[in-house]
Amino acid sequence: MREAEASERTCIVTRRRDAPEGMIRFVRAPDGVLTPDIRSRLPGRGAWVTARADVVAEALKKRAFSRQLKAEVSASPSLPADVDRLLEADCLQSLAMANKAGAVVAGFGKVCEALEKGAVAAVLEARDGSAEGRRKLAQAARRAATARRVGERVTETISLFDSLQLDLALGRTNVIHAALAPGGPTQAFLARCCRLAAYRGESAAADAQNHDSERTDEFGPLKDATEQAQPEDRKLDE
Structure with a gap:
């Protein structure tokens, strides 16, 4: 597998693969709050979403974050705007x-x-x-x-x-x-x-x-x- 392909991530909503630069990583904080990891540096299991506001909103609607992170998360309805x-x-x-x-x-x-x-x-x-x-x-x-x-x-x-x-x-x-x-x-x-x-x-x-x-x-x-x-x-x- 080529290096570029190996670094690609899969969107939890669209299931499309893309380079990390075209996606946004989310993690679950210790208090259960869903946290955007804009620079992809936070520790822990991550959930990757295509970097588009409508896709982030869809992930919220479908509760895709909890499924990917294998734990309940608390997410604000304002997450796309945040x-x-x-x-x-x-x-x-x-x-x-x-x-x-x-x-x-x-x-x-x-x-x-x-x-x-x-x-x-x-x-x-x-x-x-x-x-x-x-x-x-x-x-x-x-x-x-x-x-x-x-x-x-x-x-x-x-x-x-x-x-x-x-x-x-x-x-x-x-x-x-x-x-x-x-x-x-x-x-x-x-x-x-x-x-x-x-x-x-x-x-x-x-x-x-x-x-x-x-x-x-x-x-x-x-x-x-x-x-x-x-x-x-x-x-x-x-």
Whole structure:
């Protein structure tokens, strides 16, 4: 058996096998409480579930955890939402680590400058930022890509977090736009974001793309390059 196959786990609901990264492990605490083991490090017998909120909810409904763990467990009806919060916190902690490693710049101007230098692996856009700010960033990304002759698709855009969450993770205020440089810390953060987005049944950039019905690319709605950013974006993200 290949090493990859040997490390796969079977979902207690769907019975499908997948790599641990695509699943969530649950354990029974000593007091009988069902506990999500987001990083798969807790001791004891584990129950593996496909990392999707609807599958976790189905496991609760079918009492699949008790059967797999061979013991009665106490599980809150809010378990799917609790797991979402844990996955989100894991992402933001990883972002904070990337920031400490010097892999993050914040502010519209600094992000545009990084794009022009081609030193961006991913762009962060606060999901509560303005559509105008997303348009401006899309234009900057396209201009930078054209200058480097690499086409329009230049980076991955993450729009899973609001401005306050980005503030706390990055240790500054009013963060609307940020960029991450290539490297290990960024890849670790992106992997966690993909996991969170998959759990929610969306893509990491879905929020940014769905705010407006106009023609879009991965950076959100597109408009003419002469448009100005909304005042609140200039004020909040300088």
